[in-house]
Amino acid sequence: EVQLVESGGGLVQPGRSMKLSCAASGFTFNNYDMAWVCQAPKKGLEWVATISYDGSSTYYRDSVKGRFTISRDNAKSTLYLQMDSLRSEDTATYYCARRSDYYYDGTYYYYFDYWGQGVMVTVSS
């Protein structure tokens, strides 16, 4: 059974840092790209960052570029999100998600097929 379990959230002051972890099990972790998606209270979903299966490529939304770092330890089957210079607008539930793909007619079609339970990050003084 695929499981993604996030940890590391909580209350943090603006300008400070926090590191989230996502422990994966039930699948071959180093075969999959992984991502972080956030959801502000009572709001919609927002993609944050993606990392390739081997960690060689990373992608970020503009609002977190230079502040957040996605990384992974394939030996530990764990995904991370280092969040620096936190702002009040970063307050959200953060989900880790597995990215899978469907290959058809020469093209890959991506989607997030498994999600963790989420971890709340509150940025407030």
Place this chain on the structure above:
Amino acid sequence: DIQMTQSPASLSASLGETVTIECLASEDIYSNLAWYQQKPGKSPQLLIYYANSLNDGVPSRFSGSGSGTQYSLKINSLQSEDVSIYFCQQNYDSPYTFGAGTKLELK
């Protein structure tokens, strides 16, 4: 950024009814579209990928269709457990944007 406009924002329907949720992309996303269901207090779950492929274990009353910029999610014979918020998401180009969601309630 590709904007995903989802409609309606909320929907009230009766058990057994058929409902349709629409998602309009601001540019062609070439069927790189997924639909997710999020129940209250839970994480999202994948329903549909590649615009029309049903994820494993998802009831066959759910179906997806569309191409280009217009996509839809249809739920046949609405069940009580379908009360949720539904989101579309484009995976064609970064940032991989979501629709604002459609809240489905029972009438």
